[in-house]
Amino acid sequence: MNExxxxxxxxNDPVEPTGTVNINADENAPGDQHLNEPVAEEGELEAxxxxxxxxxxxxxxxxxxxxxxxxxxxxxxxELIQTAGKDVIVSLLDVLDDxxxxxxxxxxxxxxxxxxxxxxxxxxKLRNTLGxxxxxxxxxxxxxxxxxxxxxxxxxxxGDEHKGKVVDEVMKGYTLxxxxxxxxxxxxxx
Numbered sequence: 235m236n237e238x239x240x241x242x243x244x245x246n247d248p249v250e251p252t253g254t255v256n257i258n259a260d261e262n263a264p265g266d267q268h269l270n271e272p273v274a275e276e277g278e279l280e281a282x283x284x285x286x287x288x289x290x291x292x293x294x295x296x297x298x299x300x301x302x303x304x305x306x307x308x309x310x311x312x313e314l315i316q317t318a319g320k321d322v323i324v325s326l327l328d329v330l331d332d333x334x335x336x337x338x339x340x341x342x343x344x345x346x347x348x349x350x351x352x353x354x355x356x357x358x359k360l361r362n363t364l365g366x367x368x369x370x371x372x373x374x375x376x377x378x379x380x381x382x383x384x385x386x387x388x389x390x391x392x393g394d395e396h397k398g399k400v401v402d403e404v405m406k407g408y409t410l411x412x413x414x415x416x417x418x419x420x421x422x423x424x
Contacts (some may be wrong), residue, residue, distance in 0.1 A: 320365055328416055329360045372407035374400045374418045383407065385417040392423030 244396065336352045374384060377400050387404050400420045407418025 325363050325367065329356065329363055332356045332359055357377055368411040370393065370409050371416050374407065374420055376400065379420070379422045383414065383418065384420045386422045387419050389422045389424040396423035
C-alpha cells in the first residue's frame with residue numbers, strides 16, 4: 235500500500251499503517267487523541283449541575299409568583315367591579331331620604347306651592363350629587379347635528395337658519411368625566 239493517497243484537491247493525506255485516515259490536522263498527533271481527553275473536569279461538571287439546578291429553581295419560583303400575581307389581580311378586579319357603584323349609591327342615599335320625606339309631606343299637605351318647592355329641592359339635590367360625581371348634561375339645542383354626540387330620532391322641515399341643527403331634544407344626553415355615557419336623542423331640522 236502507498237503511504238500517501240491523493241485527495242480531490244491534489245493534497246496528500248497521511249494514511250495509518252492499518253489503512254485508516256488520520257483526521258487530526260496535526261501530523262504528529264494520533265487520530266484518536268481527542269477521544270481520550272476529558273470533556274470537563276469533575277468539579278466543573280458539578281458546578282454546572284448546581285448552576286442549572288439554581289436556575290431551574292429560580293424559574294419555578296418566578297412562575298409560581300406570576301401565577302399568584304394573576305390570581306390576586308383577578309380577585310381584586312372582581313371585588314372592584316362588585317363595589318364600583320358603592321360610592322355613588324352611598325351619596326344618593328341622602329337624596330332617597332329626602333324623597334321619602336317629600337312623599338310623606340305629599341300625604342299631609344294640600345299646599346301645591348309647598349309640594350312643588352319640596353320636589354324641586356329633591357331634584358336639585360339629585361342633580362348636584364350626580365354632578366359632584368362628574369355627571370354633566372349635554373347642551374344640544376341650536377347646535378349643529380353631530381353623529382358623534384347626537385342620535386337623530388327624526389328630521390323636520392325647518393328654515394334655512396335651522397337646517398342641519400338640533401331643533402328639539404327628546405332625551406337628554408350625558409357625559410361622565412367628559413366621556414359620553416348616553417347620546418342625546420334629538421330632532422334635526424332639514
